[in-house]
Amino acid sequence: MHIENVPAPRHLVECASTNDIAREWARDGAPEGATVTADFQTAGRGRRGRIWHSTPGENLLISVVLRPPDLLADAWILAFVAALAVSDALAEFGVVSQLKWPNDILVEGRKVAGVLVETSALSGGDWAAVVGVGVNVNQARFAEDAAYEVRPISMRIALGEEMAVEKVGEAVARCLLSREADRRSHGAASILANWRERMALDFEIKRGPERGIQSSLEDDGRICVQLPDGTFARWGTLDALGTF
């Protein structure tokens, strides 16, 4: 993937959601790799309509525009590309992570980062994706009473030292473009194989009221889960994407 003329990253002190800013930018013609970061979001969102909370200035809030050459129906793979890329970026800082289906990044069984890929139909049948990533970088404490699906952790808690949020952002954007370039050259199979290698083993995941242990990832991105009654089910990837 050869990217020319990537504009300088846009950094905002505050916005509703960096995904919204990146989407508008994509609609105005932002090229692949265009990046938006913010110190604080007033309406940060996660998957399944959840709110993404982040204390001002302490964590990474980043959205990157992609313009994949694929059909919109194949956009689900981007969730896996993005989760792997975030895991790659964390490794550069000495943070070893595991993956929870479809696109959460865990350290010591706790959530250090989440990914929200949103697709946007553009004029002329074209489409763009906005890959939104929240990484808990320097937050030292998390509310005990919040209804977390998975208890959070930050890089700082894991490593015992603070990181430069901007450097983490640069690594995430670079690793994302690199993983996506690999996918375009070698196909989805290599992404899914690498995702499997980092899958959190015996980890309980939820889908609405349902719960199950993630056990294996199918070639179409579905996860095979073991349900509490011991039987197996496959959950699909529609859940992995948000749509504008």
Ligand code: BTN
């Ligand atoms: C999740 O775990 O449910 C996904 C969380 C994604 C949060 C990021 S923060 C930057 C970008 N802007 C948003 O509003 N959401 C994503």
